[in-house]
Amino acid sequence: MRKTSLSTAALAAALVVASAPAAIAGTPSGPYAMFKFCPYTDPMVGSCVLNTTTSGTLKIGSTTMPIDKPIVLQGGVENLGPSPLYNAVGGPTLSAPPAKVPGGLLGIVNPAPNWPGPLWTAFWAIVGAVNxxxxxxxxxxxxxxxxxxxxYPPTDGSDPTAARLAVRVHLQNPFLGGSCYIGTPQNPIVLNLQTGTTAPPAPNQPISGNPGVATTVxxxxxxxxxxxxxxxxxxxDNSFAVPKAAGCGNIALGLPILTPLLDALVSGAVNLKVGxxxxxxTNTxxxxxxxxxxxAQYVLDSEQ
Known part of the structure; x- marks a missing residue:
């Protein structure tokens, strides 16, 4: 069970009402150096946040990708209630290192009999060189x-979302080209992450997060x-939908076919294999x- 001391609760209240001036003078130091990319001089930002994901999984369709490299989400918020995440300054707001897809190219592409001969040749040549x-x-x-x-996950039936992330997944391999994406800015994968218990549509079953242990430093x-x-x-979150992949196969192989057809063949193969x-x-x-x-004020006060 999570333990929250009175001092932690008091500090949480302080974080809600703290605000920052609009001038920058130096760089945060000491324990607050971790917040150096926070937009703490923005008058709308009351608190700086830094979340690091160190483990987990992302299952989309029939493919499950382990999270084995740190994913960092950072920036500023107005308060600890509902708030947009103000982008980091001088660093990425979301830093997610590339993860290997299990099975590689063979794991996400299923060549179809209607593929032109040159496309088959290119596929197996690249699989042999870099899968x-x-x-x-x-x-x-x-x-x-x-x-x-x-x-404090709500128990009154209100929206339990702790973080809403709208993302796309960039798949990269020499055969897939540089524009193969699952999701788009107009039709993204939307994660409504929570630390409570989910209520997903079938066939997924409820799963529970964990608020963790909060302490005051x-x-x-x-x-x-x-x-x-x-x-x-x-x-x-196991209640989100995942759109199809598109833009795959955007490669220069000198194939005597149009790019839209190449995209349709390869993206279609990706979608068929990944589901x-x-x-x-069906996703988690x-x-x-x-x-x-x-x-934010404490971060500003630590500047050197």
Whole structure:
């Protein structure tokens, strides 16, 4: 069970009302150096947030990709309630290293008999040279947050979303080209992550996240200055839909076919193999890690 001390609750309240001036003078230091990319001088930003996912899985269609490299989401929020995530300054708001797709190219493409001979030849030549396929999560809309929901999952039936992420997945391999995406800015994969228990459509069953353990890290205990550290949190969603892939096979092989046809053949093969589009209730995101939250004023005050 998560333990939250009175001092932690008091600091959480302070984070809600803290605000930051609009001038920048230096770089955050000491314990607050982790928030150096936070837009803490924006007058709308009351708190800086840094969430690091260290493990989990992303299942889309019939393909499950493990999360084995840190995914970092950072920026600023107005308060710990519903708030847009203000983009990081000088660094990425969402940093998601490419992940290997299990099975590589053979795992996501199923060549069809109607493929032209040159396309078959190109496919097997690239499989022989480099079968690896990387998948990179890319944001396409501003994230929306509610850290209050993350710390205290609601039990009254209200919206439990702690973080809403609209993303696309970039699949990369020499055969797939550089424009093979699952999802688009107009039709993204929308994750409504929570630390409570989901209520997905069938066939998925409910799964539960974890708020983690929240503690106060005092940087000046005498003056009650510090930040919140949340360890062992898990955010989940298994109610989202995943659109089909498009733009795959955009390669220069000198094939005597039009690019739209090449796209249709290869993207169609990707969708058939991965099982896309995938309806809500057939996909799952589980993201475990830790979060740090600090008043923007405290970050500013630490500048050197």
């Amino acid at each position: 690896d396929v990387s998948a990179t999560i890319e944001p396409v809309q501003r994230a929306q947050t509610n850290f209050g929901n993350a710390l 005092w940087t000046d205990e005498e003056n009650f200055i510090g930040y919140l550290q949340v360890d062992g949190n898990t955010l989940v 896309l589009p995938a309806a809500a209730g 995101a589980i993201m475990s890690g830790k979060s740090s939250i600090a008043a």
